[in-house]
Amino acid sequence: MVAMSAPSPAESEPQATDHRAGFACFVGRPNAGKSTLTNALVGTKVAITSNRPQTTRHTVRGIVHRPDAQLILVDTPGLHKPRTLLGERLNDVVRTTWAEVDVIGFCLPANEKLGPGDRFIAKELASIKKTPKIAIVTKTDLVDSKQLAEQLIAIDQLGKELGMEWAEIVPVSAVGAEEGAGRSPSGKGGGGRGAGQVDLLAELITPLLPKSPALYPEGDLTDEPEQVMVAELIREAALEGVRDELPHSIAVVVEEMLPREDRPADRPLLDIHAFVYIERPSQKGIIIGPKGKRLKEVGMKSRKHIEALLGTPVFLDLHVKVAKDWQRDPKQLRKLGF
Numbered sequence: 001m002v003a004m005s006a007p008s009p010a011e012s013e014p015q016a017t018d019h020r021a022g023f024a025c026f027v028g029r030p031n032a033g034k035s036t037l038t039n040a041l042v043g044t045k046v047a048i049t050s051n052r053p054q055t056t057r058h059t060v061r062g063i064v065h066r067p068d069a070q071l072i073l074v075d076t077p078g079l080h081k082p083r084t085l086l087g088e089r090l091n092d093v094v095r096t097t098w099a100e101v102d103v104i105g106f107c108l109p110a111n112e113k114l115g116p117g118d119r120f121i122a123k124e125l126a127s128i129k130k131t132p133k134i135a136i137v138t139k140t141d142l143v144d145s146k147q148l149a150e151q152l153i154a155i156d157q158l159g160k161e162l163g164m165e166w167a168e169i170v171p172v173s174a175v176g177a178e179e180g181a182g183r184s185p186s187g188k189g190g191g192g193r194g195a196g197q198v199d200l201l202a203e204l205i206t207p208l209l210p211k212s213p214a215l216y217p218e219g220d221l222t223d224e225p226e227q228v229m230v231a232e233l234i235r236e237a238a239l240e241g242v243r244d245e246l247p248h249s250i251a252v253v254v255e256e257m258l259p260r261e262d263r264p265a266d267r268p269l270l271d272i273h274a275f276v277y278i279e280r281p282s283q284k285g286i287i288i289g290p291k292g293k294r295l296k297e298v299g300m301k302s303r304k305h306i307e308a309l310l311g312t313p314v315f316l317d318l319h320v321k322v323a324k325d326w327q328r329d330p331k332q333l334r335k336l337g338f
């Protein structure tokens with residue numbers, strides 16, 4: 001790090017010396033609201049969200065640009081009991097990330113009592129001494145103020161029990177703050193406060209980041225390759241409405257993204273060819289649906305999101321392929337990007 005000099009009398013560029021930049025990650029059990037919060041902070045849909053647990057596979061970085069700081073968000077999968085090789089690798093990814101970031105945000109939903117899953121993560125967090133931890137109470141729009149207060153106290157106590165000091169305990173609602181969040185709040189709490197609370201969170205994280213000039217060019221929202229982002233959006237659409245046993249069996253790989261030739265400059269079209277991988281032939285029918293209806297819907301839905309992300313019209317060509325037991329096969333895992 002560059003040593004900071006004493007404030008110059010001219011005070012010509014205070015922002016340059018006070019600027020901070022660094023990495024933060026959100027942890028918490030599945031469904032705690034990590035991806036939604038990442039999107040709300042970044043202000044666009046970069047991490048996939050779903051009402052199903054453990055949908056986040058790739059470490060998607062969202063970049064928050066503020067006048068005084070650049071916050072790079074690393075979105076990790078949930079930490080859970082590993083049952084497969086994939087599970088083990090995901091847990092390794094999580095722990096490595098925790099040790100490397102400047103701040104950890106521990107997400108705890110306001111509407112669910114602290115459980116064994118939260119304690120398991122909190123214990124692991126307590127063992128990472130150096131990284132400051134912020135407790136983030138998510139989904140505050142789903143509870144009343146009494147329930148929120150109880151949760152804040154419980155979290156404070158949990159920290160004390162584990163001999164861990166929270167740098168902050170911050171309540172947030174991402175509803176109303178995120179473009180595309182779309183789910184309506186229950187009306188119990190203060191819906192619509194979302195954006196302000198999310199900004200406050202960014203403000204509280206900023207002083208915990210090291211002093212540094214911006215690390216990414218202004219305007220960059222993520223450094224994930226576009227193909228990975230596109231694959232995530234397709235996977236999200238494919239997961240919608242499928243039965244519980246399927247989510248872990250779906251992987252998406254974008255094989256090719258090419259601008260269509262012979263198009264006038266003002267009417268470009270991007271051809272995207274992607275494969276939806278499943279583990280067993282019996283799962284094919286579920287994904288494709290009667291007369292291909294489901295797959296068509298998946299294509300239409302994800303195409304809209306992809307077009308919004310890339311800012312260009314897209315022709316999406318989706319194929320379903322069986323990659324037998326890909327979760328247990330290291331070679332297949334590598335091929336699928338894990």
Ligand SMILES: Nc1nc2c(ncn2[C@@H]2O[C@H](COP(=O)(O)OP(=O)(O)OP(=O)(O)O)[C@@H](O)[C@H]2O)c(=O)[nH]1
Nearest residue numbers: 031032033034035036050051053054055056139174
């Ligand atoms: N009402 C409300 N719902 C929220 C809020 N934040 C997230 N949710 C919902 O909670 C569910 C889970 O949110 P995610 O952001 O996908 O949770 P996650 O922690 O990233 O989940 P994994 O990827 O499974 O680890 C989704 O249905 C979200 O719409 C919030 O502030 N208010």
